[in-house]
Amino acid sequence: MKSVDELLDIARRAVGLGYDTLLNMAPGEVRHKSDRDTVTEVDLKIETDVRDFLSRVTPEAAFLGEEQGGQVDLNGDQDVWTLDPVDGTSNFAHGVPLCGVSLALIRNGRPIVGAIVAPFLGLRYHAAHERGAFCNDRQIQVSKTTELSEAIVSIGDYAVGPSAATKNARRIQLTTSLAENVERVRMFGSAALDLAWVAEGRTDATIILSNKPWDTAAGVLLAREAGAFVIDAGNTPHSITSTETIAVTPGVADSLLELVPRT
Structure with a gap:
């Protein structure tokens, strides 16, 4: 079994694929999945590319994507990668830069590694269980607001x-x-x-x-x-x-x- 550090590195590499695609590819055809819920060509490409990469480097893990789904048990014994290829698709399709790629590995019902990238804002986040959270390799913490x-x-x-x-x-x-x-x-x-x-x-x-x-x-x-x-x-x-x-x-x-x- 791969270590948490190895899995985190894989997650960061995987969302890196999406970072480049989201930054450099136009939305293309925008289709309606349901009432006011859309999907673009970029969503589908990122999900396919990330799924293919993860299946090569972690063949033991299952995969659940927003666009193409997957037959998984998130509370089961098998590790599951879960991906939103473009979180904020409506923003992306309208040229609003508040969007990104979000990937986590679920183990026994809890995320143990996660990575999020927001290419138009130049932000790359990652975290692993009991290892802290980081943005652009700088450790981050919540605010100290009390009111x-x-x-x-x-x-x-x-x-x-x-x-x-x-x-x-x-x-x-x-x-x-x-x-x-x-x-x-x-x-x-x-x-x-x-x-x-x-x-x-x-x-x-x-x-x-x-x-x-x-x-x-x-x-x-x-x-x-x-x-x-x-x-x-x-x-x-x-x-x-x-x-x-x-x-x-x-x-x-x-x-x-x-x-x-x-x-």
Whole structure:
């Protein structure tokens, strides 16, 4: 079995493939997967390239990608790579630079290595279990904010597709509560950057009222390794089966959670 250090190196090399493609290839054809959910030629190319690379260097691991899926058990004994080839596809397709490639290795239901790159911002993040979190090879930590009125909090995208109105009622309630209590509310359109920026201390918290492993696994690991509390709306530790993803600097965790509407 490969060591964690070897797996982290592989993850960084893999997202490096996506870094170059995302930076240098136009979106090409933009297709609709479902209601207001799109995929570009770049998404498909990155997923294919990364999957092929990982199958060569880690043939023992399974693979789960956002675009092409995979038959995996994230809580099983087999290691699973999970990839979002372009996190923030809508941003990318519209020329908004807030997008990236997010890759994590899941072992026994938890991410143990993760790498995120945001090529248009020149940012490369990586983390491994109990080894810290890094941006451009500089170790990062969460902010030391202790007052909610001084906190910048990002939120995940509003829902689309079936039951969007019902789901968005809760999101709108959250937005209203935050707007009345925090310094600023932000919606970046990329779960990977939401979590990485909490890890880096650019923001103080993110609240994403959904949880897809390819969107969040790498960022969850980054945030944890940088000192964030990573939980769900029930204030229990975040897991691969959580329905929400909340990362927050410890100083405002209790006061922030009071604002999150329960299901």
